[in-house]
Amino acid sequence: MARPELCVIFNPTAGKHRGRQRLEQIRQTWGAEVAFRPTTHPGHAVELAESAAREGIPVVAAAGGDGTAHEVLNGLMSVRNPDVAFSIIPIGSANDYAFSLGLDPKNPPAPRHVDVGCVNLPDGKRVYFGCCLGTGFNGRVTWESRKIRRLQGVFLYGLAAIRSLVYHYEYPPVSVRIDDEPAQTVPTLMFSALLGKREGGFTLAPHALIDDGWFDYVHAADLTRWQILQFLPRLALFGPPASYPKLRQGKCRRIVLQSEKPIIAHADGELFCLPENNVRELEIVIEPAALHVVALQKQIPE
Numbered sequence: 001m002a003r004p005e006l007c008v009i010f011n012p013t014a015g016k017h018r019g020r021q022r023l024e025q026i027r028q029t030w031g032a033e034v035a036f037r038p039t040t041h042p043g044h045a046v047e048l049a050e051s052a053a054r055e056g057i058p059v060v061a062a063a064g065g066d067g068t069a070h071e072v073l074n075g076l077m078s079v080r081n082p083d084v085a086f087s088i089i090p091i092g093s094a095n096d097y098a099f100s101l102g103l104d105p106k107n108p109p110a111p112r113h114v115d116v117g118c119v120n121l122p123d124g125k126r127v128y129f130g131c132c133l134g135t136g137f138n139g140r141v142t143w144e145s146r147k148i149r150r151l152q153g154v155f156l157y158g159l160a161a162i163r164s165l166v167y168h169y170e171y172p173p174v175s176v177r178i179d180d181e182p183a184q185t186v187p188t189l190m191f192s193a194l195l196g197k198r199e200g201g202f203t204l205a206p207h208a209l210i211d212d213g214w215f216d217y218v219h220a221a222d223l224t225r226w227q228i229l230q231f232l233p234r235l236a237l238f239g240p241p242a243s244y245p246k247l248r249q250g251k252c253r254r255i256v257l258q259s260e261k262p263i264i265a266h267a268d269g270e271l272f273c274l275p276e277n278n279v280r281e282l283e284i285v286i287e288p289a290a291l292h293v294v295a296l297q298k299q300i301p302e
Contacts, residue, residue: 006030008034009061009062010089045068053080060075062088066093077116094153097130111292113290115195115214117285119284120282125272129267129268132198135192137169147163192217206239216249217250217252219249220246255282255283265279
């Protein structure tokens, strides 16, 4: 059997099971010339992407939400076959990464190499991310979103944010070192490093570019609950204000976070450390132009 030109790694439960019908339409339209490989458990898309990259399949696409895209990206980054490109069929709950890549099938961008983030833990564990990494309050929002069954997108994460305000509001001291600047220990509600523009459906970095070699970061200190509630509608559309007390924004290539309290954090909406893991330090670095991304040439059914 000839090697397929496209491998689609798909999550059968994408979009809280709403993506199933669209995925079946895609399979019927594209037929046998495409290899469709379903995931059956967390982490399975990493394994499938590694296998596809070793086979040398020219394009490996993630069909699902940000979680599926995140796992496929990690599988490709672990193999790093220069002859294999990455793409996304966005049928998930938020689709932040696909949005930031601009993979519009009606106006597809040219193939390009985009930046990838990497977070290193003290135990040697390494996780890659394509769109965003969030700690503190944003990690709690991701955790709360797992409990909500029916909503999607900004409504899902908006409700999760309100729940986090009620149950998990805190701003412990965290040592923050950005590039070569001296570390500063400051109250920290949340810290996000973004390659894309959105995190959990909210616009946190409206001017971020996926291929400029920089993170856009947002660091919130001890904002009050009322200040956070005021921010939420704005973040759904425009992003945070350019200048605001207790809110620091900028560009960087490396971040080191150290906390006396265990850190909760997500990468592309996937939790990779919880308080029970007792992680107290993260190193976050950028790998410029590390991932080859293409828009699919096949027509995706609406």
